[in-house]
Amino acid sequence: MEFSSKLLENAVNEVSMLPGIGKRTALRLVLHLLRQPDTQTEQLAEALMKFRNEIKLCQSCHNISDVALCEICANTNRDGTIICVVEDVRDVMAIESTAQFRGLYHVLGGKISPMDGIGPHDLTIESLVRKVKEGEVKELIFALSSTIEGDTTNFYIYKQLEGTDVKTSTIARGIAVGDELEYADEVTLGRSIINRVPFENSLKTS
Amino acid sequence: MEFSSKLLENAVNEVSMLPGIGKRTALRLVLHLLRQPDTQTEQLAEALMKFRNEIKLCQSCHNISDVALCEICANTNRDGTIICVVEDVRDVMAIESTAQFRGLYHVLGGKISPMDGIGPHDLTIESLVRKVKEGEVKELIFALSSTIEGDTTNFYIYKQLEGTDVKTSTIARGIAVGDELEYADEVTLGRSIINRVPFENSLKTS
Known part of the structure; x- marks a missing residue:
């Protein structure tokens, strides 16, 4: 890709380091930001920085969290x-x-x-x-x-x-609710038979 | 989507405002940043901000540019x-x-x-x-x-x-180099016949 601008090239390179985002997609995203008010870019950059710098892992369960617990x-x-x-x-x-x-x-x-x-x-x-x-x-x-x-x-x-x-x-592993049996793989279908549940249990919705 | 963290929710919301990026993809991208050194997020945020704030449109051709021309x-x-x-x-x-x-x-x-x-x-x-x-x-x-x-x-x-x-x-509109005629659409194929070029021209590669 030939860039006429270092600023553009930098932005595209950084965005394309994200997983699943190639250079072309990165270029599209970056040029999109150019057509939006500059506050959008500001908010995006700030939200990412704040997230990365201030986020904590819960000291008990290791879920991500804004506070210690x-x-x-x-x-x-x-x-x-x-x-x-x-x-x-x-x-x-x-x-x-x-x-x-x-x-x-x-x-x-x-x-x-x-x-x-x-x-x-x-x-x-x-x-x-x-x-x-x-x-x-x-x-x-x-x-x-x-x-x-x-x-x-x-x-x-x-x-x-x-x-x-x-x-x-x-x-529990089994056939997803709403799925047709004929399309299920054998392992899942097999497990769903081995681990069958009493019929009354299947009547509970919550 | 249920967020246990405001910081995460904010970051995901901002990223998902980009075209073609839904909430799930945004979540994946943001959590990816968490597993990388924090300098990566910093460089990403800075590159976007610098690009958005300092980029110019060329005063002559309106191409994007780092300088006035x-x-x-x-x-x-x-x-x-x-x-x-x-x-x-x-x-x-x-x-x-x-x-x-x-x-x-x-x-x-x-x-x-x-x-x-x-x-x-x-x-x-x-x-x-x-x-x-x-x-x-x-x-x-x-x-x-x-x-x-x-x-x-x-x-x-x-x-x-x-x-x-x-x-x-x-x-020129026509059949792409390397393409098979039988798969070309009629309009393109038709135009490629109307706008045929002298055979000698097709020998030039550059």
């Missing part, structure tokens, strides 16, 4: 005896949007993945185990994605908890 | 008697990357499009006509996209130039 952990109406273990912040948001879970979370920050050089000590597993050993927690729900890495991570945590009497469970 | 207009090796009329900055970059054009440009800033509320006075047509009437320019090459709006704009400029003896041309 996140909204969810600080909410005394939530049940601190049940903890849902997730990979990252987006999973917390996804589960929160269902309004079906009133316990707390623990954000691992990823999955154990030797291929990517991520070991147990790169995640927040130690603080989870410590929390369980302190005795308040009665149940852990593993809500990691069902990949080899996810299963490995679940199992690693499970082994670390030997000797405690915490209950562990994983979220 | 852009690199291309300031280059005395280029031929000021032939001007290529384009819609926007990206078209200048595309033509420059071919290294086939040694004249100057004129960036209109769009096309006449009553549907979008864009009239001739929203574009830089007046300054183009003035430039031509000053007498130095011998040829205008219209390189707008071949849509109704593009053709309208070409024709509007053409009428404004009545009485001057400037030559006008449009870039």
